[in-house]
Amino acid sequence: MLARCGSLFGRNLAYKCWLQTLRMKISMIGGVSGQVLNGLNSIIILGAWNLWNHRNQCVFDGASPSISNIISTTFEDLQQWSLAGAKGVSYLLAQAPRDS
Numbered sequence: 001m002l003a004r005c006g007s008l009f010g011r012n013l014a015y016k017c018w019l020q021t022l023r024m025k026i027s028m029i030g031g032v033s034g035q036v037l038n039g040l041n042s043i044i045i046l047g048a049w050n051l052w053n054h055r056n057q058c059v060f061d062g063a064s065p066s067i068s069n070i071i072s073t074t075f076e077d078l079q080q081w082s083l084a085g086a087k088g089v090s091y092l093l094a095q096a097p098r099d100s
Helices: 002-006 011-028 034-061 067-084 087-095
Strands: none
Touching: 011 034, 034 067, 034 087, 067 087
């Protein structure tokens, strides 16, 4: 599967192939399914989106690259998605350890 991904032309096809491969590997790890798989898919999509937006801010707005900024923005967005009704995200956030 991965060898085939390298031969695809166009960014959209390569991304779709990467995402499909990642989802397949996640589902093979102990049979992840249901709410957990939905939540993981949401985290992957939102993480990629925030990484892309941060990259654009660095390239076009002169922002400094910051992994911690991407992580905190993604976590804040996940909380918003949870409030908006994303059940998989809500499930995973409920399982996450709390800061004491």
